[in-house]
């Protein structure tokens with residue numbers, strides 16, 4: 001299960017829940033009342049139930065026998081979740097290479113390393129118009145066409161069900177394709193084929209992933225006292241009211257190393273915007289990794305500004321890997337497990353940060369596996385959606401990114417080079 005530990009929070013959560021009950025219930029009711037209303041972008045709630053798409057992804061995977069490498073081209077919501085899950089759950093049956101950039105040298109190096117006859121290119125874009133994605137796709141398409149006569153079998157497209165240039169291209173060329181449902185926005189799409197397809201190739205347990213997410217859906221509908229996302233949304237909300245403008249997501253798991261980056265997009269792009277009265281709202285999500293950031297960011301977290309809510313994500317079980325005798329190791333360490341060390345460090349960090357005056361709580365996962373990651377990611381989507389209601393913003397649009405996109409295109413139309 002996923003648990004919440006507030007031992008060092010420094011405030012009485014039960015009491016706070018009592019005080020905020022009305023606002024939290026209104027947030028949930030307001031959100032759920034829009035379910036099914038076109039344009040409300042709540043389709044992510046239904047993705048864990050979509051077993052038909054799961055079957056289609058599996059069928060497709062079984063039909064592709066040549067793939068030793070999969071290039072996943074996409075950016076933002078079309079990449080971060082897939083990458084986070086692949087890092088945590090992928091078994092490496094097919095090697096997955098994320099391409100979420102337009103930097104020439106790594107693009108060239110990747111092309112030089114791969115064999116087009118053994119490569120599947122998965123291009124992902126909800127809009128089908130994203131500059132970085134389409135540029136990289138053009139490059140890989142050209143490479144496939146030169147390197148393999150049946151290039152069409154080597155491309156799979158995931159995009160809007162009916163609109164956009166990528167959908168048109170897939171139809172015109174008769175390419176294999178999957179849909180990101182119309183009512184699912186990019187950063188809420190990880191449990192659609194955006195994340196499922198690469199994981200099917202690398203060999204993760206997709207059924208367990210969706211089953212964990214279904215548990216998150218169930219918990220989100222429970223009464224307040226048992227409702228994890230309403231509780232964590234409240235903790236985020238209270239920190240914001242206290243003037244804590246930064247919310248750190250610190251995963252104590254190397255396998256979960258890319259989950260904080262996925263959370264950053266989810267939180268920042270959903271919640272950093274103008275509210276209905278035109279006020280600027282939002283907190284800044286900051287990614288962190290334990291224990292590595294104990295040797296980097298924790299100094300700042302302890303002695304820098306008291307402007308943070310710090311959330312640790314900690315696995316409770318793992319392989320019983322024991323520390324052997326070794327040169328220079330203190331006598332109490334050999335015989336303890338690596339998990340002992342990881343947990344001792346996380347709990348010590350939690351306590352040290354609380355003593356410094358930061359707000360801190362821990363999300364515990366029984367294990368880092370498909371079930372718990374499905375639950376965690378879907379939980380964080382619920383938390384974000386509830387916060388959107390509490391802060392009076394639309395958590396499902398991103399008007400603030402449009403100007404930069406337009407200016408980049410205008411520059412490219414003229415020249416584009418830095419002068």
Ligand SMILES: O=P(O)(O)OC[C@H]1O[C@](O)(CO)[C@@H](O)[C@@H]1O
Nearest residue numbers: 075076077078125126127130186
């Ligand atoms: O899936 P698309 O349409 O290529 O968009 C990629 C990303 O770009 C944004 O639209 C803006 O950054 C994100 O919301 C989205 O995840």
